[in-house]
Amino acid sequence: MAAQTIAEAAIYEGLEAQAFPFFGAERRGAPVMAFCRIDDKKISVRTQVYQPDMLVVMDESLLDIEPVADGLKPNGSAVVNTKLSPDKVDLGIRVKCVSVDATTVALEMLKAPIVNTAILGAMAKANDIVTLESIKKAIASRFGEHLGEEAGRINAAAAQAAYDRAVLGESAAQRPIVKKRAWTPTWQDIPPGVALGQADMNGLKVGPGSAFQVRTGTWRTRTPRYLREKCVRCAKCWFICPDAAISRESDDHIQIDYDHCKGCGVCASICPAKAIEMAKGAKL
Structure with a gap:
């Protein structure tokens, strides 16, 4: 929802935009990614974004389990939902960083820890590609259409509150950025005549490409x-x-x-x- 909303905000400003999510079969708890491209020219690329100009992290626990900053451009920026100040947010790369406790904002204003609209307000503080007013307009439009005018107004107000509370600074660069491991192929991907050895996991024989990765x-x-x-x-x-x-x-x-x-x-x-x-x- 956040990626689509920021894309709609960009369109309000006369820009081209595309947005799409990426997730696996798990329906709850698994890390989820979404991508958004914004340009002043027609966008013909349809792949994931591998070298983003901006990174948005809605759950800071991802910093410990995913190489979230892998590919982030050195002159890029990051927005992180955290109570920490930007200089305490260790991304493994020193970039412009906006930190905001979007969870608290969402709990106060939306009565639920759903941060996707609040975090958009902090994005407006990270750069001027899309203005806060366009973001609030897009939020009011998308949520108002599906949940009613009052829901659109409250979610737009959450974005404003997050913008007001967001702190701009520079991230820390102490942790190493670990490149993602090459994914072990599943049995369907292995050419005929080729075999990969099994692993032993708690007494279970685990095949290649299994969920134990x-x-x-x-x-x-x-x-x-x-x-x-x-x-x-x-x-x-x-x-x-x-x-x-x-x-x-x-x-x-x-x-x-x-x-x-x-x-x-x-x-x-x-x-x-x-x-x-x-x-x-x-x-x-």
């Missing part, structure tokens, strides 16, 4: 805590875990793979001894 544990909002002293070693949690994130040790106690546990809570709900409890947050 993705640290899905970073998606969760709740984390299971194993209470070893309560466990009766029935193995129900091990049997029912939909992500195979629970393994059995030699003494029939369990071990949780936090790199891939999504925090669904099925293990806690089925445990007869209440030996697993769900804690808030992605980490214990």
Whole structure:
């Protein structure tokens, strides 16, 4: 929604624009990307944007799990939803950076932690490609059309509030920018006669190109805590875990793979001894 809205704002200013999202099969919790191109000439390219002039990060936890700044131009800019000041935002590259606590803005004005409209206001502070007034007009139009005039007005006001609270500075460049690994092909992509070795993951034989390449544990909002002293070693949690994130040790106690546990809570709900409890947050 944010990418389409900023594209519409650019069109209001007489520019050409295109926007599109990119996401996988997972429907909740997985990192999602969206791309937007703006130009004063007709846009004929239809690929993803690999060397952006601007980077917008709506969830700062992505900084620790994704190479978000990979490809960002040295003279580019970044907008990050965070409580940190720009000089504390470590992107691995020193660029113009706008930080804003868009989550708090959204909670105050929209009564929900949905930051896609608030963050657009901060984008206007990062550069002058699209003005704040055009952004607010596009927000009011898009949300007003689908949710009513009042929803459009409130979301536009959230963008204004984020603009007012946004802090402009320069990012830190301490972390290394890790290039994305070449994705291991799935079995459909392997030419006939070629084989890739299996890996062993918690006792499971994992084939090439499997989901174990993705640290899905970073998606969760709740984390299971194993209470070893309560466990009766029935193995129900091990049997029912939909992500195979629970393994059995030699003494029939369990071990949780936090790199891939999504925090669904099925293990806690089925445990007869209440030996697993769900804690808030992605980490214990």
